[in-house]
Amino acid sequence: METLVNGLHHVTALAGEAQRNVDFYTHILGLRLVKKTINFDAPDVYHLYYGDETGSPGSILTFFPYGKNIHRGRKGGGQLTYTAFSIPSESLIYWINRLNEFNIAHTEPLQRFNETYLRFEDFDGMGIELVANDADQRPGWSNGFIPVEHAVKGFHTVTLNEFRIDDTVKLLTESLGHTLVSEEAGRFRFQAGKGGSGNYVDVQHSPNDVRGQQGGGSVHHVAFSTDTDESQLVLQHQLLEAGYQVTPVQDRNYFHSIYFREPGGILFEVATNPPGFSVDEPVAELGKTLKLPEWYEPRRAKIEAALPKIEVK
Numbered sequence: 001m002e003t004l005v006n007g008l009h010h011v012t013a014l015a016g017e018a019q020r021n022v023d024f025y026t027h028i029l030g031l032r033l034v035k036k037t038i039n040f041d042a043p044d045v046y047h048l049y050y051g052d053e054t055g056s057p058g059s060i061l062t063f064f065p066y067g068k069n070i071h072r073g074r075k076g077g078g079q080l081t082y083t084a085f086s087i088p089s090e091s092l093i094y095w096i097n098r099l100n101e102f103n104i105a106h107t108e109p110l111q112r113f114n115e116t117y118l119r120f121e122d123f124d125g126m127g128i129e130l131v132a133n134d135a136d137q138r139p140g141w142s143n144g145f146i147p148v149e150h151a152v153k154g155f156h157t158v159t160l161n162e163f164r165i166d167d168t169v170k171l172l173t174e175s176l177g178h179t180l181v182s183e184e185a186g187r188f189r190f191q192a193g194k195g196g197s198g199n200y201v202d203v204q205h206s207p208n209d210v211r212g213q214q215g216g217g218s219v220h221h222v223a224f225s226t227d228t229d230e231s232q233l234v235l236q237h238q239l240l241e242a243g244y245q246v247t248p249v250q251d252r253n254y255f256h257s258i259y260f261r262e263p264g265g266i267l268f269e270v271a272t273n274p275p276g277f278s279v280d281e282p283v284a285e286l287g288k289t290l291k292l293p294e295w296y297e298p299r300r301a302k303i304e305a306a307l308p309k310i311e312v313k
Contacts, residue, residue, distance in 0.1 A: 008200075011060075012220045015217070022312060023123075049062045167263035189203075231272075246259070253291075290303075
């Protein structure tokens, strides 16, 4: 079968206060704010994109920060519960010390699939992991606070907590081109494309878990990467033929998207790699000014006045 899905493209989550979100992901975790725009469906809310220097697919974590009054979500079944990033093996102690410096509670180093990882939460309770490995050759990005040799490189995997896994596994392997590569303690790891960090999905069988609830710190959806508009349309057709309720193609300015629910209830997206985040500002200026889709430009003054001020330290 032709490879249509390369791996992960981005993960989008809900957050509380925008400045606290910016502080955590740019200053503490060291990601780059690559795009400051709005939720196209709710223009009074930011859509903030973090990633590596250019916002490469497989490095992009995005947020809708709804403000301090958003209720906190609950991790559980039918939800993406942990988003894992890749770091170099020799950087594990550096990150333990950095999290301690900012009083971020974290686990001791944990083990799975012959990997060592740390688990912690952001200020809103979103589950984050840092996975130490030496196979990831992506350069990461240095924000000036974190030495480049310790920089986060991009995604490693995501964890889907599922009450039942058979239909989700069927979707991943038959429609989205993933292959099962590891299994351990009810966790099944699948890879897409060339495999490796950024191309993994972990399905955790959790039949006795509570049902997850969306809110601050919970993931809204996970997006898979495809190369072109043409490959996306092939996937859309195949998913419709398989019985999934897939949306029409949505123009998100920086990629084109289709959405559907996987059998366990998690919202999946397939996003194109082009046109990318430099389509409306040069790479050196990414994330510095508020970018709006053309249909919102006439309302720019009103939109800017309603959004809270944010800054990258």
